[in-house]
Amino acid sequence: MLENLESVLGEISAVVWGPYLLIPLLLGTGAYLTIRLGGLQFTKLFAALRLAFFQRKDAGAKGGDISQFQALTTALAATVGTGNIVGVATAIAVGGPGALFWMWVTALLGMASKYSEAFLGVRFRSKDAKGEVSGGPQYYLQRGIRGGFGKFLALFFAIAAVIASFGIGNMTQGNSIATNVEGSFGVPVWITGGVLAVMTLLVLVGGIKSIGRVTSALVPVMILLYVLGALYILLVNVVDIPEAFGLIFTSAFTGHAAAGGFLGSTLILAVQMGVARGIFSNESGMGSAAIAAAAANTTHPVRQGLVSMTQTFIDTIIVVSCTGLVIITTGVWDRGEETAGVMTNLAFGHGLPGEYGGMIVTVGLVLFAYSTILGWAYYGERNVERLFGRRGVMPYRVFFSAVVFIGATVPLSLVWTFSDLANGLMALPNLVGLLILSGLIARETRHYLRNDPQLRADKAQVDAFMEGRPGAIDSYELEVADRR
Numbered sequence: 001m002l003e004n005l006e007s008v009l010g011e012i013s014a015v016v017w018g019p020y021l022l023i024p025l026l027l028g029t030g031a032y033l034t035i036r037l038g039g040l041q042f043t044k045l046f047a048a049l050r051l052a053f054f055q056r057k058d059a060g061a062k063g064g065d066i067s068q069f070q071a072l073t074t075a076l077a078a079t080v081g082t083g084n085i086v087g088v089a090t091a092i093a094v095g096g097p098g099a100l101f102w103m104w105v106t107a108l109l110g111m112a113s114k115y116s117e118a119f120l121g122v123r124f125r126s127k128d129a130k131g132e133v134s135g136g137p138q139y140y141l142q143r144g145i146r147g148g149f150g151k152f153l154a155l156f157f158a159i160a161a162v163i164a165s166f167g168i169g170n171m172t173q174g175n176s177i178a179t180n181v182e183g184s185f186g187v188p189v190w191i192t193g194g195v196l197a198v199m200t201l202l203v204l205v206g207g208i209k210s211i212g213r214v215t216s217a218l219v220p221v222m223i224l225l226y227v228l229g230a231l232y233i234l235l236v237n238v239v240d241i242p243e244a245f246g247l248i249f250t251s252a253f254t255g256h257a258a259a260g261g262f263l264g265s266t267l268i269l270a271v272q273m274g275v276a277r278g279i280f281s282n283e284s285g286m287g288s289a290a291i292a293a294a295a296a297n298t299t300h301p302v303r304q305g306l307v308s309m310t311q312t313f314i315d316t317i318i319v320v321s322c323t324g325l326v327i328i329t330t331g332v333w334d335r336g337e338e339t340a341g342v343m344t345n346l347a348f349g350h351g352l353p354g355e356y357g358g359m360i361v362t363v364g365l366v367l368f369a370y371s372t373i374l375g376w377a378y379y380g381e382r383n384v385e386r387l388f389g390r391r392g393v394m395p396y397r398v399f400f401s402a403v404v405f406i407g408a409t410v411p412l413s414l415v416w417t418f419s420d421l422a423n424g425l426m427a428l429p430n431l432v433g434l435l436i437l438s439g440l441i442a443r444e445t446r447h448y449l450r451n452d453p454q455l456r457a458d459k460a461q462v463d464a465f466m467e468g469r470p471g472a473i474d475s476y477e478l479e480v481a482d483r484r
Contacts, residue, residue: 169376
């Protein structure tokens, strides 16, 4: 029965992620928003990085629960996970090296989508019955798009997000941690699963402030450790880098078929795997990062939108690129689809001396996956709160933590298929909403950036040029009674 269910879900997922639905919608929405926003992911990237990593918070800002930097690291925690290690390997194993090119395209266009959804998350946020900030597509789709259609999109997203939180953000991550720890250190999966479940619950009980503190400490360290290991390998194999880029660009437009039993890759397969694994990795267009962005203390939605946009750049342009180039330059990329799960481990083991390569990948995967569990737990609980009110949050936290143990101890081929489908179902209503609300996003963005092009304005300056204009932070603190 499970095999039949997996087959059915696989067929539905193939349609959702096929060349006629989600792929053109993702790329098309990203391209359209890029044009409407004047390519701000390119023109404002360095200012956004400065705001995110050096300034880190807006002095005097209010309305949120955590700092801009903590909102960014919470979103990064949710995205930098197994997709950056196993997902990249799977994309290259199935779609060929050209899949990495399409992951880059998805990221560069997706930065405009990520900016837009984070902007809307802050623009239409409010507070729940406990006084914690709630925002994201489950709210802005209804508040920004009046009438029954907006409410339908919001509820569709909320249901899909809760379901997806147990797939992409829970069971797949727990299973990856447990199996890798067992393989590297011999620890039984049930012990790892139990420890993960308890650690997850202890952090979740503290809410978003607890999650923000953990992720702001954990995420920078884990990314730095992983990237430094990858850069060492690339430096050792520097003569192979030009050939690797040539292979990536060539096979991106021609497809690639290698000898030795490698699954022949067509152009469509390269695009499909690149886009699907790209969104699995950076989540641009899914709307999930808007939930973390909404919790930030910031003086204007544009500022948090730009900070959140850097998440996609870090996730894909930096971390995913490191993984992909290491896999290609070390020559392990064409060993077949069946080795995708351990391909990154093989590449690092081949490129680093002794046992260091395997250890870096294992430790990196454990940290990446655990942080993803925390980030997605927050996404799930905010959508549970949207559907059932505050009373549903604590039961969700407990159940979510228990499912981590289940995920760590059972085979998960069905869950991976399920996760891809759930991701797609989340993205569909959000992308439609971004297109409908693109005029509002572009208009408010132009006004803000005309007055603060370098993102250096303080709260008093922002209040001055926003006076009397809809869209100021303080304008959208809605009453709890109006939220449903």
